[in-house]
Structures are given as C-alpha cells and as structure tokens.
Amino acid sequence: MNDAEFALLAKILKDRSGLILGDNKTYLLESRLVPVAKKHDLTDLEGLVAAVKNRPSENLLFDITEAMTTNESFFFRDNTPFDTFKEHTLPSLLESCASRKHIRIWSAACSTGQEAYSLAMILKENAAKLAGWRIEIVGTDLSPKVLEKAKAGVYSQFEVQRGLPVQYLVKYFSQVNELWQIDASIRAMVSFRPGNLLEDFKSMGAFDVVFCRNVLIYFERDTKSEVLARISNQMPDQGVLFLGGAETVLGVSDEFKPIPGQRGVYMIDR
Amino acid sequence: MKSCLVVDDSKVIRMVARRILEGLSFEVIEAVDGKDALDRCLETMPDAVLLDWNMPIMSGIEFLRELRKTDGGDAPVVVFCTTENDMEHIREAMEAGANEYIMKPFDSDILEAKFTQVGLI
Numbered sequence: 006m007n008d009a010e011f012a013l014l015a016k017i018l019k020d021r022s023g024l025i026l027g028d029n030k031t032y033l034l035e036s037r038l039v040p041v042a043k044k045h046d047l048t049d050l051e052g053l054v055a056a057v058k059n060r061p062s063e064n065l066l067f068d069i070t071e072a073m074t075t076n077e078s079f080f081f082r083d084n085t086p087f088d089t090f091k092e093h094t095l096p097s098l099l100e101s102c103a104s105r106k107h108i109r110i111w112s113a114a115c116s117t118g119q120e121a122y123s124l125a126m127i128l129k130e131n132a133a134k135l136a137g138w139r140i141e142i143v144g145t146d147l148s149p150k151v152l153e154k155a156k157a158g159v160y161s162q163f164e165v166q167r168g169l170p171v172q173y174l175v176k177y178f179s180q181v182n183e184l185w186q187i188d189a190s191i192r193a194m195v196s197f198r199p200g201n202l203l204e205d206f207k208s209m210g211a212f213d214v215v216f217c218r219n220v221l222i223y224f225e226r227d228t229k230s231e232v233l234a235r236i237s238n239q240m241p242d243q244g245v246l247f248l249g250g251a252e253t254v255l256g257v258s259d260e261f262k263p264i265p266g267q268r269g270v271y272m273i274d275r
Numbered sequence: 276m277k278s279c280l281v282v283d284d285s286k287v288i289r290m291v292a293r294r295i296l297e298g299l300s301f302e303v304i305e306a307v308d309g310k311d312a313l314d315r316c317l318e319t320m321p322d323a324v325l326l327d328w329n330m331p332i333m334s335g336i337e338f339l340r341e342l343r344k345t346d347g348g349d350a351p352v353v354v355f356c357t358t359e360n361d362m363e364h365i366r367e368a369m370e371a372g373a374n375e376y377i378m379k380p381f382d383s384d385i386l387e388a389k390f391t392q393v394g395l396i
Contacts, residue, residue: 084391162360162378166385170392171376175369180362 006031010054014038014069017057021070022147023203023232024223037072044068071148076219078116080169081123086218086247089267091127094245098213099134101243107139109210113202113217113236115144118155118195119164120216122187125194126173143209145200155197158187202232212239218269219249226257233258237273246271277395278302278319282312282335283327283356292325292356295383299396309333313341320347323395325386326373328357328364336371343372352393356381 014034015026026034035050042053045065056065081087098108112121121144128140146152165174165185178185200206202220215236221229236246237260246261248254248269254261261271279301281292293303304321306312310333312324324342328335335355342348352374357364360378368376375389390396 163385166378166381167388168392171365171369171373174376175362175365 006034006050006054010051013054013057014073017066017069018073019225021066021203022074022201023225023228024074025225026073034073038069041065041068041072071150074148076114076116078119079164079167080119080173082120082168082218083250084168085250086216086269087123087127089270090124090214090247091131093264093267094214094270095127095131095134097243097245102138102213106137107141108214109141109143109212110214111209111212111216111239112142112144112195113200113215114220115146115151115155115197116148117151117160117164118144118158118197119160119168120144120218121155121195121197122158122191123168124216125191126177128194129177129191140194142195143212144195144197145206145209146197147199147201149199152197152199155195156192158192159184160187161185203228206235206239209239211241212244213241214245214247215240216247218247219252221252221257222249229257234260237261240273242273242275244273246273276300276302277322278304279323279325279395280304280306280312280315280321280351281325282306282309282330282338283325284308284330285327288327288356292386295386296325298383299387299390309335309338309341312338313345316342316345316348316351321351323390324351324353325356325377326353328355328359328368336367339368339371339373352395354389354393356386 011031018024018026038050038053042049047053047056102108110124115121121142125142128135144155161184165178177188177191179188217236233254250269254271260274262274264270264272279296281289281303283289284307289305296303304315306315308330326335339353354375354377355368355373356377356379358379365376374393377385377389
C-alpha cells in the first residue's frame with residue numbers, strides 16, 4: 006500500500022469516527038481490511054482502495070470504519086479506575102445524589118461491553134447500600150457489531166480470564182457450552198445503543214459518571230477538546246470523568262480538573 | 276523476590292510457566308505432582324502455587340486440601356491452572372481454598388492478569 010492509499014483510508018476513518026491512524030499502522034489496515042475486501046467481493050486491498058476511490062457504497066465505508074475501530078476490551082481493565090470508582094466515586098455519589106436516588110453512568114466507546122458490565126458488578130456488590138436507588142448504565146459505541154455482542158453478554162474463555170476475578174465469574178456468569186454468559190440480572194442493569202462521539206449526544210441526557218477511556222488518545226487535539234466540552238455539557242456540577250491511563254484533560258479542556266490523588270479521574274470545573 | 280511453586284506433571288507446561296513467571300521476577304520451584312508439591316511446601320512455603328488439577332499420585336485438589344490443613348499452609352496464594360474448565364470444578368477449587376483459577380490454554384497475559392488480581396504482582 007502506498008502513502009496516498011494509506012492517507013485515503015486514514016481520512017475515511019478520521020472523517021467518520023475522529024480516530025487518527027498513525028503512519029506506522031499499515032499492518033493494522035492490512036490485517037483488518039482484507040476481510041472487508043472479501044466481504045465486498047473485492048480481490049484484495051488494492052481492489053478495496055480502488056472501490057473507495059470510485060464512488061464507494063455507504064456499506065463499504067461503514068464496514069471499513071467498523072473494522073478499523075473495533076478495539077479490544079476486557080473486564081476491570083487496569084483495575085485502578087474500578088477501585089477508585091468503588092472506594093471514592095460511589096460513596097460521593099451516594100451523598101450527592103441522595104435526594105433523587107438515581108445514578109446514571111455512561112461507558113463511552115464501550116466496545117463489547119466489559120467496562121459497563123464491570124461497573125454493573127461493582128454496583129451489584131453494593132446492592133445493600135443502593136436499595137431503593139435507580140441505577141442506569143449506558144454503553145455506546147459506533148459499531149453495531151460490538152454492540153450486538155455487548156447486549157448478548159456472551160464471552161469466550163479467554164475473555165473471561167482477562168481481568169475478571171474468578172469469584173465474579175462464579176457469581177455472575179453461566180457456562181453455555183464453551184462460552185460464558187453474564188447473568189440476566191447484570192445485563193438488565195446496562196443498556197447499549199449506537200453512539201458516535203463526533204455526533205451530538207444531547208438526547209442521551211445527563212450522566213453523573215462518564216467512563217471515556219482509551220478513546221481520546223486516538224483523536225486530534227481539537228477533536229479531544231470538542232468532545233470533552235460536549236461531555237461536560239452532559240454532566241452535573243458534581244460529575245466525574247474517567248479517562249485512560251495515558252490520557253489527560255490538561256492542555257485540552259478547561260471544563261474538567263484532576264481530582265487530587267485519583268489518577269485519570271476528573272471533576273467538572275465550572 | 277517472590278517464589279512460585281509450579282505443580283504440573285507436564286514438563287512442557289512447567290517450562291512455559293517458568294519462562295513467564297521468571298519474566299515477572301518470580302523465583303520458580305517445580306513439582307511433578309501433588310505429593311511432590313506438598314513435600315516442597317513442608318520444606319519452605321512458597322508465596323504462590325500455580326497448580327494443575329489432574330496429576331498422578333496426588334491430584335491438585337487433594338494437594339490443596341492437604342496444604343490448607345498444614346501449619347502455615349493458609350499463606351500461599353494458590354492459582355489453579357487446568358484443563359478442567361467447567362463451573363463445577365471452579366466452585367470445588369474455590370471451596371477448597373484456591374485464590375484464582377486459570378483455564379488452559381493460557382498465555383502470559385492471562386497469567387499476569389490473574390497474579391495481579393490476587394496481589395502477587
């Protein structure tokens with residue numbers, strides 16, 4: 006693949022998802038787009054590039070974007086954010102939301118749902134404190150394919166071993182042949198819907214907590230600022246934002262400030 | 276440096292586990308079955324045990340039950356690593372005192388993730 010062809014595919018990805026494809030990601034394009042070429046009866050990657058240049062179908066552009074944006078996810082990824090949520094965020098939400106007894110959490114770019122379900126399991130473990138409360142966890146992703154898997158809550162043996170404590174596997178999963186399905190009681194706590202961070206998400210309503218981890222890292226600075234500004238508009242004054250370990254709001258957003266002692270966690274700064 | 280006793284009757288699995296664990300800065304000791312493992316624990320209790328289930332002479336679950344009855348045997352963190360990948364075996368292992376459970380096949384990511392979860396890393 007030459008530089009011009011790489012640039013063409015990278016532009017499609019950026020325009021449709023905001024994601025920036027580094028120059029060293031040719032291998033990723035090749036490994037992920039060859040199956041897309043086959044699906045569209047194109048001989049190879051060169052055939053796919055030719056089709057993209059020549060009035061491509063919406064389906065083809067959609068499949069290219071979906072293939073390139075499907076990122077891996079696992080339960081309790083990086084541990085620390087979930088410990089922070091359990092030990093700091095949840096107790097403060099119990100105070101700040103006491104009058105309405107309603108907490109809304111957004112797992113943005115949720116991929117196959119492990120982050121949203123990890124939060125649901127933490128909340129389930131704290132069911133006694135949350136008796137009488139209404140909890141909503143919403144997972145969004147731009148890929149319908151990953152959302153389908155997230156909704157089903159069915160994971161491979163490999164997936165349930167990366168980050169998920171065995172005690173939770175025993176407590177909250179059932180074995181279905183070679184696969185593992187998260188229990189209906191946990192699935193019922195989470196709803197999944199399509200959502201693109203580049204598009205307007207006002208209609209989703211307000212969220213007390215937003216997990217937007219390992220997404221902004223792929224965006225350009227201006228896109229990061231714009232997305233963070235719109236996320237902040239969806240949050241109340243006591244809202245809490247979780248970013249990935251390699252991400253920060255510093256120099257990108259004035260709407261959030263770091264919470265001291267809680268790495269990767271930010272509060273609204275109005 | 277923490278120590279990990281790798282208990283498996285397969286030389287290949289012991290070698291693979293050793294390579295991963297040494298990469299995670301563990302001192303690795305090996306045992307070929309449950310009885311061999313128990314003898315080694317009676318000499319010196321390791322910080323962790325990576326334990327196969329099906330082995331000749333003494334199985335992993337028999338070893339674990341004996342270990343937990345032994346003086347100081349409640350200290351090692353025991354992580355099963357076995358082809359027994361059904362809920363019944365997992366529950367049985369947890370009831371016998373296992374701290375974590377790896378279903379084979381495993382790789383370095385899974386082993387590291389499990390050892391991190393139980394505070395060994």
